[in-house]
Amino acid sequence: MTELRLTLREIRLIVERLVQAAGVAPGLLFAARDAAVVSAVLPVAGFANLSAEITALAASAARSAKLSEGEDGVLQVDVAGQHPWLVAEALLDLAVERFRLTGRGEVLVRGAVSPREFGVVAGLAEKHGLAATSSETAAGALLQVRPRSAQATSLLDRIRHRGCIVEAGLWWPLYHASHEALAPDSFESRRHAGTIRVEADGRIIGRNDEDETDLAMLAADPSQLRPASIP
Structure with a gap:
């Protein structure tokens, strides 16, 4: 079995x-990404089940949640069929607020698909300086x-310092799927990649004085390359 040591x-x-290819809305992209990363490395889904959860994520969609309070004073949230990665960050914020x-x-939490994925709150809560758990009950997650604990080493610090050991057979399918x-790649896509943009007529949009890119490969006629005029 071949293993890889991956960086965060x-x-x-x-x-x-x-996650972006799964159709997550831009405003939820980073929150869903962080939840997915924690799910892979904690592990909750783990790398072995990450593709299946991304498929479930793609079938989910952001919806309005319904909040109420139970007789025992516990906040209850119906997430209307959403995947936990879409809502875990927001629900954790509510739990942290009530704790404070x-x-x-x-x-x-009720009405979520893949409710076990709420286990990601264990990793997400670390940035608040708190610990969190998720348990599945008859009423919901x-x-x-x-x-x-002040002595506890955070999950992300551990990965930053030591990396994450993953079976190669689990990692490479994810890697190749991300490239797909x-x-x-095309002439057009290369002209609009990176920190600058090269227009079809040779105008350079953005600073290129400190960029090592060979701009000649981005223009049909390199002799026409010129900085865009600034009004």
Whole structure:
């Protein structure tokens, strides 16, 4: 069995492409990406089941959630069939707020697909300096926030320092799928990639004085390359 040691940056890059290709709305992209990364490395879904969860994510869509409060004082949220990666960050924020205000940070979630994926709150809560868990009950997924041990090493710090060990057979299909999600390479796509843009008539939009890009490969007639005039 061949294993790879991946950096946090590599995992985020590939997962972000896959989540974006799944049709996640721009405003939810980073939250869903972070949830997916935690799901892979914690692991909740793990790398073995990440593709299946991305498929479930693609079949989900952002919808309005319904909030109510139970007789026991626990906030209840019906997420109307959404995937946990779309709502975990927002629901965790609600649990953290209630914890800060009342000392009891609990949110009961109903109506989610793949409810086990709420387990990602364990990793997402670390940035708040808190610990969080999700447990499946007959009534739904119960998210609970509590104080975090000062001695505990965070999940992301551990990966930043040591990397993440993944079986090659699990990683490469994700890697190749992320590349298939990119726009096909073409002369047009190369002219509009990176920090500058080269128009069809040779005008250069953006600064290129510190860029090492060979602009000649981005113009049909390199002799026409010129900075765009600024009014």
